[in-house]
Structures are given as structure tokens and as C-alpha cells.
Amino acid sequence: MTKLTYLIPLFPLIGFLVNGLGRRVLPKSFSGAFGSLTVLASFILSVLIFMEVRVDGFTAQQIRLFSFINTASLNIPFAFQIDQLSSLFLLIITGVGFLIHVYSTAYMSNEGSDHYARYFAYLNLFVFSMLLLVLGANYVIMFIGWEGVGLCSYLLIGYWFKNGDYNNAAKKAFVMNRIGDLGFLLAVFWMIGQFGTTNFSDIFPRANDTAPAVLTGITLLLFVGATGKSAQIPLYTWLPDAMAGPTPVSALIHAATMVTAGIYMIARSNILYTLAPVTPSIVAVIGLATSILAATIAIQQNDIKKVLAYSTVSQLGLMFLGLGVGAYTGAVFHVMTHAFFKALLFLGAGSVIHAMHHEQDIRNMGGLKKHLPVTHLTFLIGCIAIAGIPPFSGFFSKDEILMGAFAHSPVLYFIGTFSALLTAFYMFRLYAMTFLGTFRGTHEQEHHLHESPAAITIPLVILALLAVVAGFLGIPEVFAKDAHWLQHFLAPVFADSTARQEAHAISHNTEYAMMGGTVLAILVIMFYALKKFGAYTKTGEEASGFAKLLANKWYVDEIYEAVISRPLRGLSVFFNNVIERSAIDGIVNGTGKFIQYSSRQLRWLQSGQVGSYILIMVVATVVFFIIQIFGK
Amino acid sequence: MFAAFDNFPALLIWLPLIGGLVSFFIKNERSVKAWAILSSILTLALFAFSLLYTDDKHYILNSVSYVWLPELGSSFSLFLDGMSRILCLLTAISFPLIFASTYSSTYKNPNAFYGLMLLTQCGLMGVFLAVDALVFYFFWELALIPAYFLASQWGGEKRIQAAFKFFIYTFAGSLFLLIGIIYVYLKTPEQSFSLVSFYNVQLSAQEQMWLFWMFFVAFAIKMPIFPFHTWQPDVYEQSPTAVTMVLSGIMVKMGLFAAIRWLLPVFPEAVRHYDNVVIGLAVVGMLYASCIALVQDDLKRLIAYSSIAHIGLMSASLFTINQMSMQGALIQMFNHGVNIIGLWIVVYLIEKQTGIRKISQLGGLAQKAPALAILLVVIALANIALPLTNAFVGEFMMFAGLYKFSPWYAAAAGISIILAAVYTLNMVKNVFYGNLNTITAGFRDIVLYERVILVMIVVMIFIVGVYPEPMFNMIRSASEVVIGKFIK
Amino acid sequence: MPINYYIFLAVALFSIGVMGVLTRRNAIIVFMCIELMLNAVNLLLVAFSKMHHATALAGDAATMVGAEAQLFVFFIMVVAAAEVSVGLAIIVMMYRNIHSVDINFLNRLKH
Structure with missing residues (x-):
């Protein structure tokens, strides 16, 4: 089966070419269906490959397609690598990707047929690039996908190219990513100088014999790349602006997949990070700082997508915290659950925006509960999941990261928990202002309020189900022994790192106490937010003092x-x-x-x-x- | 006499020469255009044919040496090896594209225009093929003179001034080169101008140091390397676009090529001694040119400065004396030629319809001309070396080599790729996206033949970008020869 | 007679010629001054010729050393004569054209 791996990225590429070249002649029904089907085909293949990979004792396989750069001193093959990590990401990308394609067929139906085909072409190209990124067997192929997703992000943010602001946002995203990419590239060059190769399978075994200073340099440069792609301090400012793109794009690229590329890359290079002396702490601190910073900003945002965008930045920060403290499985776990519930939230937001005729300001919403029952319910599930209330998926993955942080240092744990509390606050503020209370928009908007069509609601329901159950893939030790399926599954990928980490056993009682405390705090904050914003009325007064600072995003853009x-x-x-x-x-x-x-x-x-x-x-x-x- | 036509190098020179001379006598405009295209396509066909005979057993077909000035120790020697092949390929491909894409331009005295263009092609071929210093110098000047007339007779208002500056600049460089060549010639034991004698000449370190600068200044002006570059934006801006394409697409490669063939292997010690100076200049130039490109409002000047930045990277990587970056630079010469000609074609098509090149006055073209917009975006992305486009392969290897030489240079040079993204995307945004204005409201999309030309360029971008192996095979042995001079 | 007297005389004649050429504007006088300089040189040539011949005679009675110089003198006289004929013709033509023999009018070289 792994021999057919090349087909996985090939299908979306074909979709891109057909939709891109035939955008003038293809009817809308065809381009939408074809674009979705190519991703579905990749998904099916990914599932088949996953079935093969999940068998115990599966070892990583390289599939060499052709020679890409071949000189006397450097040989870079165009090769793919299939192992547990890439297989898991394949499932997330193609699975969530397919749902979002289906969603888009309805969401984008107002576009003209050539723009509609262009949209699907871009989306397919994105899936292709993202698949290259996770499939690459060396850093150069990964970099091809890495830049490719940046390009697609640029194209899709600027999809409505008549709008100058959108174009600026697109450009900003690309340039910020490029800054990060330079770090990535320099790391690749360093590796070429140090190891003479960029293949994962050649570099990782030799990491042990490499000077720690070199490893620190390489991992830091790679991390610079990750800060660009995964929107961390100091390069995070592009992500909120990227909300200029169509909402499904925000769901797919700027929540579920592309922005997690940095986490994937670090998880992939975990052994380098484990062996590098200083880098993990820096990763953890930056991740934590980003998480707090973005969460504080999210509290004062009134654009439904902006809140979600800052929430994404904040969650990504938590994932980096996980990576930094060596909880690689936890980080990947959170990538997965986050992909489900954040895609769900964005798609739900899209459904709301669709119903509200492109109104995104939550101050003008309210009371949508009765008009959009399916959207409301799924959105609520998403909120509960992201807030980390058991037994929804977010609880498990976030808990694992926080436990990892605690094992490392209690300070990290408490700050991380604070960020989790903020998450609960701004998410339920968003929920309450959107769905509870009374409608605050215009009469015309109210008149047109309607639940979205099936192509939109079905993906919502599926994602909601996933957001509920995905957590059970990683039940912590405390609840049941050896029930952490994901840890078991990914063990071969992180084996070398795990062997080098000291085990921090946390007593079960401590763990119960912390979990209980956190959940209690989250519930309190949840009810507080629901109560405070459930009956929100428009006041029209400007934020002042500290709130103004937050509403203006700490003036980071202005400072830059x-x-x-x-x-x-x-x-x-x-x-x-x-x-x-x-x-x-x-x-x-x-x-x-x-x-x-x-x-x-x-x-x-x-x-x-x-x-x-x-x-x-x-x-x-x-x-x-x-x-x-x-x-x- | 017929013996002159039994090998590829001589034919590659003769064909454009004859084509050019014949063009002078064709007074009808349509006929001379057709003739020029035909002539350049014949050259391309001939070159394609020569690719079938690249292996060593057909050596005789790829090498030639006529008696020329025996008393001076110079023979008319040409050789088509891997290094010259890649640049002859560029020359052969470019001219049909240039003629075809600018088919709708009208020039006064079209016969002279096309005649001079083909003579330039002849000169360029000669520069790339020559393996005798005197023949090399001869063609070096032969390529310059028609280019001067092309730039000064046809073009914008300030063309005379710009072309004169260009001429004086390059001519001054050429004189240094001539002095250098003669000095080396006198130092060769057998009093010969041949490349082999130049490679084997024994020069003291002292001599190498100043001879290096004699050669380098000539090549640096042609490339151009900061701070010898100021002729370039003016000439690009003032020349007719077809001439600009030749100048930027091919002629600047003369300097780089000459550095690989005539500078690095002849003065290895001096190259080692001055590598930091040259690479430093090149890197400073990259950043400097990228910064200036940020604030250009004229499309042609923008591309000119972007080109200076790209050429800077190539010249820096040549002087790292590293197989990887040498090969990257050779491949990049071809890629840069293709990409920049593509950019010029787009500029030409915009200027043809609107009559302006000011970025600030354009906008919204993507609404009116989606095909042009898509093709431009692809070419622009190739210009900023996005992976899977041709430029990525070259730049990746050049950066890797530069990094090996010094990480700091690579990091500094890397900043210019960020700046490249900024100015390129700015250009795309301001010209193609946004809203229409009165100037662009009547814009029409490109017609079929223009589309075909741009598509051909895009196809080349992707072929080389995805599967560069054949290119590597073409240049491998040639670059090893040059590097071999440094390993003793 | 010591050679110095001849040298002084020749230098004096030559200097007078130079000064004449530099200061006078009349073409004919300039012309005569040039002749004066030529003759100064002639005088020197003859004087040195005689001196060398005299020293050489002391060693070899049949020597011809120094005779070449006198030959030169004849050449110079011939050239001077030819020059006079051409030069005077030029001056006559000049007079016909500009009705003056003032050389300051002859500034056509500039144009």
C-alpha cells in the first residue's frame, strides 16, 4: 500500500490542474464536486495506509520517487516518508480537508463559476502542498510543502482580490512566513554543512554525536521557521489579519492544518530538540507567552473570526509549550483535537456569517440560538471542547500538555492554566454574544436569518462528533492504565526522545486535584461569561484603559x-x-x-x-x- | 570553405551572423520580422539538434579551431562544452521568444533593428563558445556594439544619454580586460591566447592580484555588481523592451560566464585572496538593490533592481569556490534569463495597451486580464524562488554553498529574499489586484499567441523546477574543471 | 683661439634669434631670426669640427675626423635656402590674402 503513497498528493494536484485550467468552462457543480472528490480519494488512501501503519512493529518507510537535486556533494531525492506521525497527519489533513471542501461547495456558491473553480483549485493546491509537507522524507521536500502552503495561504487570503485590505493581509501573511522560512532555510543549510544530507533517516541517528551548540543553532533556526508558519511571537501578527480570506479557508488553513505545520516539524525533529540544551526552554517560553498574549487580546475582540484567530494563536502557543516541555505526544494530540474543534468553530462561524449576510461583528448578533439550531448546538460543542471541559476532546489534550508542563516546572503549569482559563472566558463570551440574548442586528438581517443547507451542517455535525470523541484516543494513565492509544501509536516516532527524558512521575492524587481544580475554575468562568454577556446590549462606548490596550492588540502592529x-x-x-x-x-x-x-x-x-x-x-x-x- | 559548416559551434555563430546581415537588406517590415523569427528558430533547431551529440565520442562536432592570427598565437577556437551549452541554450531559446513576443512593435528602420539584434545574438554565442582569449575579446566587443546602437537608436527620450553611459562604462571595463589579456598572453610560455595556455600560465601572486582586478572590473561592470551597476536601470528603462530583454536576459550573463571561464581558473590565488571582498560587495549589493526596488514606481526599474539583487547572489556564489554553488549559479543563469524575459514580456504587454509603466497608475488588471495575471503571478513567484519553480533549485544550491563559505553572508543575503517577496508582491498587488481606474478600465486580456509564449515560459519554469536532473548532467563536468583548479 | 669664444658667440646669436621669433610680429623679421638661429648652429658645427680635427691631427696626420660636421653645415645651408624659397612664398601669399605680414593675424590654427 505504501507504494501508492505518491497518489495521495497527486489527486489534489490533479484537482488543482483540472479546476485551474478549466475554470472558464467547468460548471460550478463539477468543479466543486471534483475538488472534493480528489481530496476524498486521498483520504481513502490515507485510511488504507493508516490501517497498514497502525499494526504494531511498523517501521518508517521511505518511498523514493526521483532525484531532485543531485550533485557530487549533495543529494536530495524527491522522497516521501510514511510513519506513524505522517500517517496521522495525513488523516487529519485529508479528512478535515474533505469536510471543508464539502462545506465550501455551499458556502462559496454565490461566486461566479470561474472564481468558484479558482477557489477550489487553490484549495486543492493547498492540500497538495500540505501533503508534501507532511510526507517529505527530508527537510527540502518538507520545505517545498512549507513554502507551498504559505503561497496557498497568500492566494486564498487575497481571494477577493479587489479589496486592498485583503491584499495587504495576504501580503503580510506571505512576508511574515518568508521571514520564518529564512530561518528554516538557514537551518537546512546548516544541516547540509553538518551532516551532508537532509534526509530524516540519516540525520536523526547522528544527532547524538553532534555538538550541542550545533544542535541548538539548528533547532533555534528551525523554530524561527515555526514561529512564522505557526504564528508565534514575534511573527504571529499575520494570522488575525489572515481572516480576510473566506471562512472555510480560515478553518482549513489558519486553524486545522497549515498553522500546525510548525508543530509537525518540531515533532518530526523531536530528537534534535530533545538533545539541544537550550532550545526546548525557549520554545516553551515563547509558546506560553504567545498563548497568554493572544488570549488577552481575544477577550476584547468583537469580530467573530478575529476572536477565533487569536484563540488559534493561543492554542498553538499551548502546543509549543507541550513541545518545549517534551510532551510531544500531547502536542500532536492537541493538534488533532484542535483541528476538529477549531475547524468546527470556524465553520460554525462561517454558517453564522452566511446567515447574517457577511456581518462579522458579534455586537450586532445575539439570539441566533433559535434561528440556527444546528449551528448553535455544534458551536456550543466546539466551545465546550476548546474550553477543556471533560469529557470533550479538548480536556484530554490540553490536560496532557499541562501535566507535561507541571512535570517540568509548576510555574509553566500555572501560567498555562491561566491561559486555559482565559480561553474558557473568551470562548463563552463569544458564544453568549452570538447565540444568547436578543438579536441586535438590522431588521433586514433578522428577516433573512436561516439555517444553512445540508452541505454546511453535515460537516458541522461530523466535526462536532469528532470534537466530542477524539479525546478518548488519549485517556491519561490516571483514569485507565494503557488506555492512551495515541501514545502507544506514536511511540516509535518519539522513542529516542522518550528514552532520554527523565520520567517525572506525578502522583495520581496531585493529578486529580489539579484536574479537578482546573475544571472547576473553568466552569466558574464559563458561567460568569455566560451570565455577563448573555444579556449583552450595545452601549457604543469605546473601551478605555487596559481594555483599550487589549482591543488594540497591545499595539504590536503599530510597533512593528x-x-x-x-x-x-x-x-x-x-x-x-x-x-x-x-x-x-x-x-x-x-x-x-x-x-x-x-x-x-x-x-x-x-x-x-x-x-x-x-x-x-x-x-x-x-x-x-x-x-x-x-x-x- | 564548406569545412566551416561541419560543426555546431561555428554554425551557431554563422547562422545568426548571416541572418543578421541578410536582415539589413529586407526593407519590408513584415518580411524582416518573419525573417528574424525564422532565423532565430533555425538557430534554436540547430542547437536542439546539437543536444543529440553531447557525448565525448562526438567531440569533433563540438569543437573547432581555425587558423586566424598564427603569428600572434591566436586561433579561431570554439568549443561547445556543458558550461557554454547551458548559456547557448538560453541564447537560442530567448531570441525566438523575444522576437515573437514583441512582434507587434513597430520600429523605424526595422531592417536595421532586427539585423543588429541578430548580430548581438552572434556576438553572444561567440562569447559563450570562444576558447581563445582574443576571440573571446573580439566577440565580447561584437556583442556590445550592436547593443549600443540598439539602445541608442530605438527607445525612450533619454536613450542617448543612457546608452552612452552604458557604452562608456562597459568599454572602460573592456579596456582593462584587454590589457589584462595581453599581459597574460605575454606571460604564457608559448605566446598563445588559447584557454589551455591561460589555464596553465604561471603567474606570481603579485601579478595575479592586479590582473584579477583588470579582469574583474570588466566582468563586474557587465554583471553588474554593486557599485558598478548604475548604468543598468537607466538603460533598461530607456531601451525598447526587446533590447532590454536581451540585455538583462542574456547579456548580463556574459559577465558571470566570463568570470567562471576566464577569471576563476586563471587567477586562483587572487580569487582566494579577494573572495571576501567580492562576496561582501555582492551581498551588500543584493541588500542595497532590494531596498531600492522597494521604492521604485516604474516597472522596468523595479525589475532592473530586482535583477541586480539576483545577479549579486550568483556572483557571490561563484566566488565561494564550491561545487554546489557553482552548479547552482550555472543553472540559475539559465533560469534567471527565462524568468526575467517572462517579466519583461508582461511589462511589455501592459505598456503596449496602457502606455504606462507606473505602478501607482495601474491597478485591477486581474479583473480584465485573468490569464495575464495568472501567468504573471507564476513568473513573479519564480522570480522570488518559490519551491518547485526553477529559481528555487538554483538559489537553494547557491545559498547552501554561500552558507558553507560563511553563514553570516548567507543570512545577510537571505534578507534580500524576504525583501524580494515584499517588492514582488507589492507589484502584483498594485498592478493586478485592487480596483480598476480610468487607465486600466479598457484593458483587454492577452491574445492567443501572447498567451502561448508566456505559457512556454511557465512550462520551462516548472520543468526545471521539478526535475532539474538533465540540467545538472549538462553542467556537471564543466563545473568540476573549474573547481579542480582550486584543489591542488 | 679657445672654443669658448665660438660657443659664446653662437649662443648669443641663437638667443637673439629666439628672442626675435618670440617678440617680433613681422613675419619677415621672424623669418630672418630663424635663419639667425640656423647660422648659430652652423657656426658651432664648424667650430667643433675644426677643434676635433686639430686634436685628431696630433695622432694621425691623414685623419678626416671632424669633416662630417662641415658636411652637415652644407646640408643645413641647402635646407635653409629651400626653406627661404618656400617661406617667402608663403609670406607673399599671406600678404596677398590679409594685406599684412603680422603673424598675430595667423590664428587660424585654433579653428
């Missing part, structure tokens, strides 16, 4: 603008106007002018007077005589 963009622009103008025009070209043109000027001066010697010529001749002769006689 002032510290980086504007000086760079000033420098460029200075180069262009002063150095280029005046200095360099001035020297060049000055040389020419000097020659012309000096020639004009010398011309006066050529007076035309015979006498003056003779005089010069005589004087010259006399001078030569003098030199001849007295010079020696």
Missing part, C-alpha cells in the same frame, strides 16, 4: 510599523535618492563631467597664436635643458 517597516522604507528612499542618485551615480557622472571640464580648461592653451606655441616650445626646451644639466 514604527520599528521595522517605516525605517526600512526610509532607508530605501535614502538609498534611492541619496546614495544611488547622488553618491554612486554622482561619482560616475562626475568623472565624465570632470573630464569635460578639464578639457575645456586645457583648450585655452590652444590659442592659435604661433608666437605662443613657440614660446611654449622654447620654455619647454629650456626646462628640459635645466633638468638635463642640473637634474643629476
